[in-house]
Amino acid sequence: MKKSILAVATLCVLGTSVAMAKNQMATDTTPAEDLKIYRAYFMKKFPGVPLQEFANGVNAVSEVNRENWEAIEEFPPYEPMIDEGEVIWNTPFKNGKTFASCFNNNPAQRKNYPYWDKSKKAVVTLEQAVNACLTKNGEKPMKYKKGKITRLLAYMGYQSRGQKTNVVVPNDPDALKAYYDGKTFFFARRGQLNFSCAQCHVESAGQRVRSNVLSPALGHTTGWPVYRSKWGDLGTLHRRFGGCNKQVRAKPFKAQGKEYRNLEYFLTHMSNGIEYNGPSTRQ
Amino acid sequence: MRNTAKLIATAASFAVLIGGTSLIPQAASAAGHADMVKKGKEVAFNRKKGNCLACHAMDDGTSPGDIGPPLVAMKARFPDKKKLRAQIWDAEVANPDTRMPPFGKHKIISESDIDAIVEYLYTL
Numbered sequence: 001m002k003k004s005i006l007a008v009a010t011l012c013v014l015g016t017s018v019a020m021a022k023n024q025m026a027t028d029t030t031p032a033e034d035l036k037i038y039r040a041y042f043m044k045k046f047p048g049v050p051l052q053e054f055a056n057g058v059n060a061v062s063e064v065n066r067e068n069w070e071a072i073e074e075f076p077p078y079e080p081m082i083d084e085g086e087v088i089w090n091t092p093f094k095n096g097k098t099f100a101s102c103f104n105n106n107p108a109q110r111k112n113y114p115y116w117d118k119s120k121k122a123v124v125t126l127e128q129a130v131n132a133c134l135t136k137n138g139e140k141p142m143k144y145k146k147g148k149i150t151r152l153l154a155y156m157g158y159q160s161r162g163q164k165t166n167v168v169v170p171n172d173p174d175a176l177k178a179y180y181d182g183k184t185f186f187f188a189r190r191g192q193l194n195f196s197c198a199q200c201h202v203e204s205a206g207q208r209v210r211s212n213v214l215s216p217a218l219g220h221t222t223g224w225p226v227y228r229s230k231w232g233d234l235g236t237l238h239r240r241f242g243g244c245n246k247q248v249r250a251k252p253f254k255a256q257g258k259e260y261r262n263l264e265y266f267l268t269h270m271s272n273g274i275e276y277n278g279p280s281t282r283q
Numbered sequence: 284m285r286n287t288a289k290l291i292a293t294a295a296s297f298a299v300l301i302g303g304t305s306l307i308p309q310a311a312s313a314a315g316h317a318d319m320v321k322k323g324k325e326v327a328f329n330r331k332k333g334n335c336l337a338c339h340a341m342d343d344g345t346s347p348g349d350i351g352p353p354l355v356a357m358k359a360r361f362p363d364k365k366k367l368r369a370q371i372w373d374a375e376v377a378n379p380d381t382r383m384p385p386f387g388k389h390k391i392i393s394e395s396d397i398d399a400i401v402e403y404l405y406t407l
Contacts (some may be wrong), residue, residue: 193391194375209337212348
């Protein structure tokens with residue numbers, strides 16, 4: 001209880017400083033208004049960077065990063081992993097069915113997630129849908145941060161390239177609450193180092209922490225799964241959330257737990273209109 | 284309580300006086316000061332401690348970040364040492380929206396580390 005008041009208080013302060021919201025509460029602006037405010041903020045902060053470019057993360061706003069990145073993308077390390085994912089997609093379960101049976105025979109599903117599930121009263125992500133499919137067919141679910149799931153998501157993401165982000169937040173109090181919880185999380189200071197996501201990826205976007213240029217939050221959700229040399233592998237969005245929480249010495253939340261799903265809901269909505277381009281490589 | 288404070292203040296000014304007049308303690312404290320400056324630099328540069336270079340260009344530190352202003356002419360900018368210490372201890376007091384971590388308040392580094400950093404910054 002005390003914590004949530006603190007979070008909102010922080011948000012107020014930040015809201016005025018970032019000048020992206022004159023509001024005092026996370027809930028003072030509608031999702032549609034937020035979308036406008038955030039997009040305008042980043043377009044103004046990075047003049048000349050077209051909306052779609054933000055799908056490339058830090059490479060949209062840093063020349064040096066971009067050069068390295070373009071060189072890597074010539075022979076992307078994730079390419080064989082897309083093929084591994086296709087094999088997983090096509091390999092029958094013990095009951096003879098495949099993933100196709102859960103996804104309308106179409107691996108290009110990226111644009112449909114995350115969505116608000118009215119009956120479950122929860123945000124449902126693509127990772128969850130993958131595991132729901134496995135469980136439904138009597139198979140073991142996959143781990144959520146790395147490994148097999150990233151191969152399947154890489155294939156599905158690749159098949160979905162070019163689809164536009166289009167997260168819908170229905171006018172339903174529970175859906176709105178999930179969205180605003182995600183928003184509050186994004187603006188709340190946490191960890192021993194006392195940082196909010198927004199302080200790094202909104203206020204400081206384009207600036208450097210040591211030699212790491214910080215990516216803008218706009219476009220944060222389009223390129224997953226992401227290959228990082230630090231990981232030497234692909235990882236999911238929630239793996240990254242956990243990493244960013246750890247960076248500020250905060251305890252990471254569970255991948256696919258409610259906190260990160262609501263955060264994903266808010267963050268993905270912010271990128272509405274931007275095309276999916278996963279998988280990708282990142283610093 | 285008041286009296287104690289006064290006593291300590293007096294004792295402190297005595298210490299300063301003694302330091303200024305007696306030769307031996309001065310030499311000792313000069314060596315102590317150099318050590319402190321050295322320690323301050325170490326703590327400030329250490330990624331697991333101050334990691335000030337994450338955000339500030341300072342001294343001969345390589346590939347600094349640019350979230351915060353370069354730390355130069357600190358003595359001129361912070362004639363009051365206490366203010367400089369307070370900025371490191373909890374930057375939120377001076378600026379509630381600050382992006383600088385509260386090194387003292389959140390016990391990110393020790394009080395004596397902060398003292399050492401202050402001495403070091405005064406040499407910049």
